[in-house]
Amino acid sequence: MTSLTSTSVEGQRPPRSWNWVGILPFLLFSSAFLLGPAIILLVRSLQANEGGWTLGNYRQLIDPQVLEAYGLSVRISIVTAVVGGVFGFLLAWAIIYGGLPRVFRSLLTTFSGVASNFAGVPLAAAFIFTLGRIGMITALFGFFGIDLYDSDFSLYNFWGLTVVYMFFQFPLMVLTITPALEGLKKEWKEASENLGATSWQYWRHVALPVLMPSILGTIILLFGNAFGAHATAYALTGGTLRLATILIGAQISGDVLQNQGLGYAVAMGMVLIMGLSIGLYTILQRRAERWLA
Amino acid sequence: MTVTAPPVVIETPPAIATPVRAGAGSKVLAWVIMLAGVLYFFAPLVATGERAFRAIGRTFSFEAFRRVITDPEFLRTFGESVINAVATIVVSLLVIVPTAYWVTLKVPKLRSIIEFITLLPFVIPAVVLVFGLIRMYSRPPLAILGSYGSTRIILICAYAALSFPYMYRSVDNGLRAINVRTLTEAAQSLGATWPTIVWRVIFPNLRVALLSGALLTFAIVIGELTVALYLGQHTFGPFMSNLVRNFVAEPAALTILSFAMTWGAMGFISYLTRRQPGKRRMRRRP
Numbered sequence: 001m002t003s004l005t006s007t008s009v010e011g012q013r014p015p016r017s018w019n020w021v022g023i024l025p026f027l028l029f030s031s032a033f034l035l036g037p038a039i040i041l042l043v044r045s046l047q048a049n050e051g052g053w054t055l056g057n058y059r060q061l062i063d064p065q066v067l068e069a070y071g072l073s074v075r076i077s078i079v080t081a082v083v084g085g086v087f088g089f090l091l092a093w094a095i096i097y098g099g100l101p102r103v104f105r106s107l108l109t110t111f112s113g114v115a116s117n118f119a120g121v122p123l124a125a126a127f128i129f130t131l132g133r134i135g136m137i138t139a140l141f142g143f144f145g146i147d148l149y150d151s152d153f154s155l156y157n158f159w160g161l162t163v164v165y166m167f168f169q170f171p172l173m174v175l176t177i178t179p180a181l182e183g184l185k186k187e188w189k190e191a192s193e194n195l196g197a198t199s200w201q202y203w204r205h206v207a208l209p210v211l212m213p214s215i216l217g218t219i220i221l222l223f224g225n226a227f228g229a230h231a232t233a234y235a236l237t238g239g240t241l242r243l244a245t246i247l248i249g250a251q252i253s254g255d256v257l258q259n260q261g262l263g264y265a266v267a268m269g270m271v272l273i274m275g276l277s278i279g280l281y282t283i284l285q286r287r288a289e290r291w292l293a
Numbered sequence: 294m295t296v297t298a299p300p301v302v303i304e305t306p307p308a309i310a311t312p313v314r315a316g317a318g319s320k321v322l323a324w325v326i327m328l329a330g331v332l333y334f335f336a337p338l339v340a341t342g343e344r345a346f347r348a349i350g351r352t353f354s355f356e357a358f359r360r361v362i363t364d365p366e367f368l369r370t371f372g373e374s375v376i377n378a379v380a381t382i383v384v385s386l387l388v389i390v391p392t393a394y395w396v397t398l399k400v401p402k403l404r405s406i407i408e409f410i411t412l413l414p415f416v417i418p419a420v421v422l423v424f425g426l427i428r429m430y431s432r433p434p435l436a437i438l439g440s441y442g443s444t445r446i447i448l449i450c451a452y453a454a455l456s457f458p459y460m461y462r463s464v465d466n467g468l469r470a471i472n473v474r475t476l477t478e479a480a481q482s483l484g485a486t487w488p489t490i491v492w493r494v495i496f497p498n499l500r501v502a503l504l505s506g507a508l509l510t511f512a513i514v515i516g517e518l519t520v521a522l523y524l525g526q527h528t529f530g531p532f533m534s535n536l537v538r539n540f541v542a543e544p545a546a547l548t549i550l551s552f553a554m555t556w557g558a559m560g561f562i563s564y565l566t567r568r569q570p571g572k573r574r575m576r577r578r579p
Contacts, residue, residue, distance in 0.1 A: 022395035023403060029388050030410050033447075033454040037425025038417050044428065090326045098323020106563075111334065113559040114552075117509070120518050121533040122551035125544045126337035128537065129344045136340035167337070170330075199316055228418030231518035235534050245420045252424050252523050267421045274416045 038271060045264035057261035058269075065257065066247070066266055073227055073244040076158060080165040081222035087166075088173025089215060096181050109178070112171035119168045124235035127164045131155045156237050164232060169222050176221065180214035183292035210291045217284030224277035228270070244270055338552065344545035357542035361550075364543075366532060374529035377445070378514040381452040382507045385460045388453065390503070393464045394495055397473050411461035414454065419519040426451055427523065438524070448524050452517065456510040463509070467502025505562045512558040516551050 048054040061067070095105045130137050131148070132155050141148050153159050184207055192202040208215075230245035239246050244266065250256040251263040345357050361367050389411075396404050414422070430437040430447055437443045476498065480490045496503070518530035533551075537544045 019395075019399040020403065022399060023392050023407065026388055026392040026407065026410075029450070030413075030454065030457075033426070033450045034410070034413050034417065034422070034457075037422055037429050038413075039425075040429045041421065041425045087326075087330075091330050094323035094326045097319070098326070099320045100323050100327060104327060108330075110559055110563050113563065114556050115334065117512055117559070118552065118555050120516055121530055121537060122516060122548040125533070125537045125548040126341045126552075129541075129545055129548075130337045130340040136343060137336060166333070199319065224415065228415075228420075230418065230420040231530070234522075235518060235537060238538065245418060248420045248424060249519070249523065252420075252427060263424075267424050270421055271417055274418060278412065278415050 041264050041267050041271075045261065045268045047261065049259070049261050054261075057259075057265035060259065060262045061265055061269060063257070063262065065242075066262070069242045069244045069247040069266075070269070072158070072242060076161055076165065076243070077223045077226040079162055080169045080226045081219050083162075084166050084169030084222055085173050085215065085219040088170035088218075089177055091170065092174045092178045092181050096178065108174060112174040115171035116168050116175060119229065120231035121235040123164060123167055124232050127155060127160075127167075127236070131160065131163065156241065158241075161233060161236065161241060164236060165226050165229065168232075169226060172222060172225060173218055176218045177211075177214060180211055180288060180292050184210065211288075213284045213288040214292065217281045217288065220277050220284070221281045224274050224281070227277070228274055341545050341548050341552075344542060345549045357546040358550075361543050361546045367547075370527055370529045370532040373527065374515050374517075377449055377452065377528060378511045380449045381456060381514050382510050384449060384453040385456045385510060386503060386507070389457065389460045389464050389506075390496075390499070391491065393461060393468055394473065394491065397465075397468045398477060407461070408465075411457040414458055419455065419517075420523075422451060422455070423520045423523045426520075441526075444524050445526060448520060448526055448528075451520050451524075452510075452514050455520075456506075456513065459509045459513075460506040463502045463506035464499060467499040470502075471498045501565045504565055508558040508562050512555045515554060 045057050046053055046055070048056060091108065094100060095108050127135075129135055132138065133149060135155070138148050155164070188206050188210075189202060192206050197205070228245065230243075230249060233241055233243050233246055234249065237246075239250060247256070248263070248267055248270065251266065255263065257263050257266070346353050346355070392407065396407055417425075426447060427438065429435060437447060473495070476494050477490055480494045485494070516530045516533060517528070518534055521528040522531050522534070533544065533547050536547065
């Protein structure tokens with residue numbers, strides 16, 4: 001092994017460093033199980049089914065089936081990100097600045113850790129027992145003479161999935177936004193009070209503008225979180241609600257698009273959207289650090 | 294994908310902030326918001342609990358739980374998932390710990406590249422990853438997905454890759470909290486070899502970080518559906534998914550069990566981080 005401190009003698013070029021070799025195992029592993037699979041999909045998406053390179057697969061993304069799936073995914077992700085984001089922000093505000101007993105704070109932090117990781121089959125099951133046709137809340141509404149399923153609502157459509165996704169969306173907002181809220185300096189509040197600002201004016205003109213990059217960034221993060229979700233929707237609807245992820249799953253098991261190349265393009269489109277949202281989140285987070293670091 | 298939480302791992306509970314005065318109006322508002330949150334959170338749990346404990350025979354009983362845990366299919370799939378989860382944790386630790394250590398010590402310039410790669414699971418959703426894995430490993434020269442056993446290895450490695458964001462975050466935070474260079478130099482000057490340094494100096498100092506990462510990985514892997522489903526693995530996630538469509542009481546019992554496991558893992562993590570030496574302690578424990 002090389003010596004720890006590489007102090008080079010003056011005027012002499014330091015020997016070529018081989019230190020990067022140490023991360024080779026990591027790079028190989030990531031290539032085999034993370035980058036490789038993605039690159040294979042990218043390459044295949046650029047190949048015509050008959051061979052040769054083409055952008056034709058991407059041109060076919062305007063297929064109605066595909067557009068509908070993307071549209072549904074985008075709508076559900078936007079609604080759950082915005083509603084979950086606003087509610088998560090309000091909750092974080094309530095425990096930090098709302099004067100609630102302190103015990104709520106540690107409870108909510110632990111709960112958020114649990115709920116933001118409680119997706120998939122158990123989550124779907126829990127909501128079937130709650131809002132499904134024989135669910136407890138459905139029965140409760142029935143008791144008061146309201147049939148939930150008479151209206152547009154069903155656990156197995158857009159609105160149902162929205163309610164379910166919220167279970168992991170708003171806790172993620174709480175976890176991500178709490179540090180930002182705690183970063184608000186007491187001096188800003190005091191200064192605005194000295195200048196005669198009301199509490200509302202302080203939030204409207206000082207706190208919220210400072211927090212805005214964090215809030216927007218986290219909402220974008222929630223968007224990606226919902227957009228990439230597959231297990232919960234699959235367990236809930238068995239694949240009948242065609243989100244983009246569900247469409248990809250169906251393509252894996254049975255080429256529902258009847259076009260291999262298009263399937264790869266749909267998957268890459270998904271990666272592109274996820275990449276954009278994570279990238280935007282990172283940029284906004286960095287901006288937020290200017291004030292809240 | 295079950296791996297929901299983006300670059301957020303359970304953070305140390307913040308030091309108690311100074312008490313904040315809240316006006317009466319905002320206090321009422323805070324209570325209303327909290328109440329709505331509590332209701333929304335507990336309703337599914339109460340409903341599930343009611344099904345799990347009462348649906349059979351209409352009186353309170355553990356019958357559903359008894360049926361579940363004596364179901365040979367449950368035991369088999371759950372056992373398989375536990376082994377998968379443990380294997381995932383071992384693989385993930387073996388890849389991440391030496392890498393994070395090496396980067397901190399020797400090649401800090403490469404840190405951002407490593408960070409970028411570990412965050413890729415947030416860009417490549419599980420369903421896309423499994424799609425790519427199938428295409429990559431089902432044809433020569435890499436036709437590995439032929440048998441159940443070899444597919445299982447791919448599954449475990451994919452899980453390890455999906456755990457990178459949490460594991461790397463956790464280990465990196467742990468490494469930042471200790472002085473890696475000083476510890477390493479001290480050990481070297483006492484004549485320790487590299488394996489000794491990693492095993493007897495770095496590892497013990499990272500115990501809490503490693504445990505946190507491991508527990509989080511366990512919570513995510515144990516009931517994972519998407520990757521296992523499309524790789525045709527008979528694990529706990531697909532088993533539960535089938536049950537949900539056919540039974541009532543049993544899946545309710547399984548949901549309660551899953552929830553208890555997730556809660557246990559998260560509770561343990563926050564307990565560990567809180568009593569970590571060198572961190573300021575909370576004045577009281579919840």
